[in-house]
Structure formats: structure tokens, C-alpha cells
Amino acid sequence: MPSAERPRPPMETIRRHGLVTRLTHWTNVLAVLVLLASGLQIFNAHPALYWGETSTFSRPWVAMAAVERGGEFVGLTKVGGAVFETTGVLGYSGEVRGFPAWATLPGYRSLADGRRWHFFFAWVFAINLAVYLAAGLIGGHVRRDLLPDRDQIRPRRILREIADHARLRFPHGAEAKRYNLLQKLAYLIVVFVLLPMMLLTGLCMSPAFGSVGYGLIELFGGRQSARTLHFLSASAIVLFVVVHLAMVVASGAWNNIRAMVTGRFAVRPEEAGT
Structure with a gap:
């Protein structure tokens, strides 16, 4: 029978995301959106x-x-x-x-209301990040899913993945069952660099924190430097979100969203080399 006429095998469904990962992901989406919008309201004051x-x-x-x-x-x-x-x-x-x-949040001019929204969701963001990191380290999510494998850091493999992403060619089968190198690096930078930097530089702008954490303020180069780094880290997160959403749509929006809602991800078995 010609290959074009062969029936398509059923999809293989795998467990992609655990419950804690899914809950903290959507909580983080809400917290970051509110923080960004209320942060722009605060920024507008100066x-x-x-x-x-x-x-x-x-x-x-x-x-x-x-x-x-x-x-x-x-x-x-x-x-x-x-x-x-x-x-x-x-x-x-x-x-x-x-x-x-x-x-901005709120849409009308109000520094006081912007600060209320910002500070409340800053606590939501910080607690959620702590839960994600603790669960990821204890449950093995960070080691198993985010740290690059040895075969993924070979120069030829890295160049191939960059070329594939540039041409919107995404992994299938066995390769689709795990994050590729570019995904892992992006998530590691966001989780362990950008999000903590946004949190720490935000603390540096608090007058109450200045009396006990002045060493951290000096580390960032001063209070205004911390404010600038806070803005830049938030801008980098916005850029990550835009690219992330584009990749979600390009690689299969329904499959990716379902994986982050139910934890299940569909893969064609014949593409896995089985």
C-alpha cells in the first residue's frame, strides 16, 4: 500500500505537566499581568x-x-x-x-490604587514562585525537565535547533516528549534570573526595605538603578511572553493549552520511531 494511503495511527498521549506546575503557571500568568499593568500605572507617576x-x-x-x-x-x-x-x-x-x-491598572490616573494592586499581587507572585521552585526541586521537575541533557548541548545539535526554530520546524515524536534546548534555556533564564530580579529590584524601591537591605540596593547600583533594572526585567518578561505565545500557536495551540490545563500532551507514535 502506498505510504500516502496508510491510515494515520492514533495519537499517543503522555503526561507533560504535573498539577503544581499547572496551578503555579496560571497563577503566575494572572500575577504577572496585574503586576505589569499596575507597574505601568506607577511608572506614569514619573x-x-x-x-x-x-x-x-x-x-x-x-x-x-x-x-x-x-x-x-x-x-x-x-x-x-x-x-x-x-x-x-x-x-x-x-x-x-x-x-x-x-x-495600565487602573485605567484612570491613581498612583495609590496602582500601588495597592501592585503590592498585593507582588505577594501572590512571590509566594507562587516559592511554591513552584520548592515543588520543582523536591519533585524533580527542575532536574528532569529544565536542565539540558548532555546530548542537547552538542554544538551541532544547538545549531540545528536554532535553524529549526527559525524555520518554525518543531520536534515530533520522542523529541516532542521533552523540552528542547532553547525552551529549557528560556525557562531557566525566566525562572532563575528574570523573575527573581524583578522581585529583588522591586524590594529595593521600598523605603521600609532600605533600612535592612541597603547592601542589596548597593549591589544593584543604587535605588534608581534598581528601578531601571526592575523595568528592564519586566520588559524582558513581556518579550518572553510574546515569543512564548507565538511558539505556542505555531507549534499547536490546542495541544499546548490542553497540556497546561489537563497535563496531557498528544504525540504521534510513528514519529517517535516506534
């Missing part, structure tokens, strides 16, 4: 970033503002020595503000 201990108002390295030209406001965003016109999004979006109302 839409500029500096390096060092204090704010040098005349020399921000990032700043959002609005200027009047010909009777109309124009939004401007400064990054280093470059200035970009960002009317409608940054600096001016119907009113003078850093980020537009649709991106």
Missing part, C-alpha cells in the same frame, strides 16, 4: 528612568513626555541620546501620560 542612587532630572536615559507643536500635543520618547515621536502610545495618548490608559 515616566523616566535613571542610573545611580538619585534621580538626575536633567539626564534621564529613558523619558516619556509631551510637547506642544502648532497647538497640538506630540508624544516623545527619549532613549539614551535618541528621541522618537510616539504620539498616541507613549508620552501623549489623548492626555499627557507615559503609557496609555488601556495598558
Whole structure:
């Protein structure tokens, strides 16, 4: 029988994600979304970033503002020595503000309400991260699923995976039953670098923490440097989320979402070399 006429074998279903991984994943999604939106509300109170201990108002390295030209406001965003016109999004979006109302929580101007949302979900985020790390280390999820295998770190294998991702070619069969190297590296960086940095730099901006954790503030280069690193780590997480969602859709949205809801992931057995 020609191969084109062979019946397609049934899908093989494997257990991809444990209960704790799934619960902490969705809790983290909610917490990070609220933290980002409320963080932009807080940022709008002073839409500029500096390096060092204090704010040098005349020399921000990032700043959002609005200027009047010909009777109309124009939004401007400064990054280093470059200035970009960002009317409608940054600096001016119907009113003078850093980020537009649709991106902030709450949508109306309120530093106090933004801080309430931010601080409450910061605790949700911190506790959830601690639960994930503890369960992952004790249950073996980190060692089993996130640490690269020896065969995955061979130079030829790394180059092949980068090329496959660039062409949106994703692993199948036995290879699809585990995270590939690029996935593992991305998750390790997010879980063990970006998320902890966002948490620690956020603590550095708290006046109450400054009296007991000044050494950490100095480690980050000062309170304003910590604020800048907080913003940059949050921006990197946004970039990760955008790429992550694109990969989820490109590699099979329903299968990936079902795996993170039920824990089950479908793989075709003939592609596993069986």
C-alpha cells in the first residue's frame, strides 16, 4: 500500500505537566499581568528612568513626555541620546501620560490604587514562585525537565535547533516528549534570573526595605538603578511572553493549552520511531 494511503495511527498521549506546575503557571500568568499593568500605572507617576542612587532630572536615559507643536500635543520618547515621536502610545495618548490608559491598572490616573494592586499581587507572585521552585526541586521537575541533557548541548545539535526554530520546524515524536534546548534555556533564564530580579529590584524601591537591605540596593547600583533594572526585567518578561505565545500557536495551540490545563500532551507514535 502506498505510504500516502496508510491510515494515520492514533495519537499517543503522555503526561507533560504535573498539577503544581499547572496551578503555579496560571497563577503566575494572572500575577504577572496585574503586576505589569499596575507597574505601568506607577511608572506614569514619573515616566523616566535613571542610573545611580538619585534621580538626575536633567539626564534621564529613558523619558516619556509631551510637547506642544502648532497647538497640538506630540508624544516623545527619549532613549539614551535618541528621541522618537510616539504620539498616541507613549508620552501623549489623548492626555499627557507615559503609557496609555488601556495598558495600565487602573485605567484612570491613581498612583495609590496602582500601588495597592501592585503590592498585593507582588505577594501572590512571590509566594507562587516559592511554591513552584520548592515543588520543582523536591519533585524533580527542575532536574528532569529544565536542565539540558548532555546530548542537547552538542554544538551541532544547538545549531540545528536554532535553524529549526527559525524555520518554525518543531520536534515530533520522542523529541516532542521533552523540552528542547532553547525552551529549557528560556525557562531557566525566566525562572532563575528574570523573575527573581524583578522581585529583588522591586524590594529595593521600598523605603521600609532600605533600612535592612541597603547592601542589596548597593549591589544593584543604587535605588534608581534598581528601578531601571526592575523595568528592564519586566520588559524582558513581556518579550518572553510574546515569543512564548507565538511558539505556542505555531507549534499547536490546542495541544499546548490542553497540556497546561489537563497535563496531557498528544504525540504521534510513528514519529517517535516506534
